[in-house]
Amino acid sequence: MIYGYARCSTNETKQDINRQKRELINKGVPENNIYFEYESGTKIDREQLNRLLGVVKQGDTIIATELSRITRSTKQLCDLIEQVKDKHLKVVIGSFEVDCSKDKLDAMTLGMLQMMGVFAELERNMISERVKSGMVNAKARGSVIGRPVLTSDNIPNIFMKYYPKYKQGEINISELSRLCDMSRTTIYKYLNILGDK
Template sequence: MITYGYARCSTDETKQNIDRQVRELKEMGASKENIYLEYESGTKVDRVELQKLLRVVEPGDTIVTTEVSRITRSTKQLCEIIEFVQDKQLKLILGAFVVDCSKGELDPMTEGMLKMMGVFAEMERNMISQRVKSGMQNAKAKGKTIGRPVVTSDDIPTIFLKHYPKYKNNQINVSEFARLCSMSRNTIYKYIRLIEE
């Protein structure tokens, strides 16, 4: 019987730190190699790492996550996960809340509480989304620019321009280019597009 951990943040590792979740999952019994990390919205249905996790679990295994909103922010998807946990006879631990389906049964009180937690997680997400939209409308009304600033070829850093000829002459690949510039590969690709357009 293996304990698997699942940690999720809505944005990538450059914007949100997932370490606290990983530390807590280890404290809950998941080893580092059995922790699945995801950088996706909790409402997205086809999350790659969650699907991988659901494919490897066996009857009697345990899935741990720090709270219900980490595994999903959709009530519908939570109901599907509950059904999956029952069918597979797993134990699901959401922070301090334990859902033990290792015998294939789930008592009505636990199921009801779990679904209520799902409703609150979804409601919290909708409230956050509403606040963000309201803030953006308010900023627009005040004449502020919303979103990322437009990057032009004038904004490309000198360090990129210094190493670009090496990339162009196939002396370095994109990964080496990114390392030399201390930038992500996505940023390197963005600057390459700007220069080559």
């Protein structure tokens, strides 16, 4: 089986994950086999990535458009490589293929993968430094820093479209999450704002 993994750091109102989905479908991933979420690439316990790793079996393939979609942490990448080796999977990251489906991972491929991980983490650290510097400068100019307060007035329309069906018991959390193309974490956040836990 072929599976895909797509991730964006911020929620669906700020980043469009559909480009990654289209690329994965073009690479032969069935749309129903794409796992996606809006979480930081450094977060260790990611719901959808964990679900994907729990579903795959020996000989299966996981495809991601780039390494930073899977992780921006070198340590997490090393842990993932161990799982890939233990389960005898094939992982395709962009055009780079790591095949552990039959044999052990060769030293050159492992070294290249770890090098990619180092650069992904370096990129994340540089972005973080630029963001912090920008926030300091904005604050010095008197700008208000931080996310706008989320209220029932600015919940996305797609959620509000399907919310009545959930409220009436026609669909459950998983179906609401799928229809809205949002993570369950985001769904729970909106339900909490609306007083439905």
